[in-house]
Ligand SMILES: Nc1ncnc2c1ncn2[C@@H]1O[C@H](COP(=O)(O)OP(=O)(O)OP(=O)(O)O)[C@@H](O)[C@H]1O
């Protein structure tokens with residue numbers, strides 16, 4: 001499991017620049033989800049992480065109390081500043097908050113070469129709400145997400161609530177995942193990953209990947225834990241890291257699925273509510 005997809009590690013990585021990945025996402029003051037989870041996944045997948053912060057949330061294990069948005073032009077400026085200087089091998093989105101930010105992100109990504117027509121793979125995780133149901137995206141921003149970002153995406157990674165909001169397709173059984181994948185794929189991404197975490201009556205967590213022609217089932221155990229905060233962000237970031245390392249999409253998604261399975265298996269309680277998935281299992285315990 002420790003093997004990383006894509007670019008191999010050299011025997012001595014000192015002074016060697018790792019692949020570079022960018023997350024365009026909100027911060028989570030509890031440290032479990034959002035850009036905090038993304039940076040942790042990037043680090044533990046051997047990738048240098050960069051951030052374009054979209055919003056600052058006031059959040060703990062019980063839910064999201066509030067958030068403030070970063071001005072759209074500042075979000076775009078962060079993307080242009082880091083990619084113009086440092087470059088980028090893959091990018092992802094998380095919480096985008098508003099239509100104005102989505103519009104700015106689409107234009108900036110287009111300008112710097114992130115997305116379908118560009119050179120860097122682009123993972124769009126269409127975050128709409130926290131797992132407590134607290135909104136992280138204004139309702140009037142769904143159209144912008146669907147119309148501006150989905151056609152630019154190498155891969156989109158909706159959960160079942162996001163599938164319903166974006167396409168109207170309701171999924172209550174594993175057999176309906178293919179209908180969801182077809183409906184999301186029609187919005188323009190190259191690849192679509194439908195996540196099945198919310199199918200709680202299913203004894204397994206089988207996600208479905210679709211490239212417009214072939215379906216790929218991604219099997220996985222369902223762990224009996226309430227502590228899955230940040231699971232979607234961690235998965236999309238592990239996939240983005242693998243893409244930054246040069247892995248093909250199918251290999252990157254299979255890696256992301258194995259990664260999030262381990263992260264859920266090692267999740268831990270924190271605070272009075274929902275604890276986070278873990279990346280500690282990726283950290284060497286060798287003394288320095
Ligand atoms: N209890 C669980 N046991 C094992 N895997 C799980 C569990 N819950 C979710 N997963 C897996 O975690 C990944 C994220 O899925 P999920 O549908 O929960 O996304 P999400 O709702 O975007 O996540 P988040 O909790 O970050 O909002 C998927 O691969 C899913 O199958």
Ligand SMILES: Cc1ncc(CO)c(N)n1
Nearest residue numbers: 026027028033034095130
């Ligand atoms: C900032 C942020 N992004 C994403 C999520 C969804 O996991 C969250 N709870 N908070």
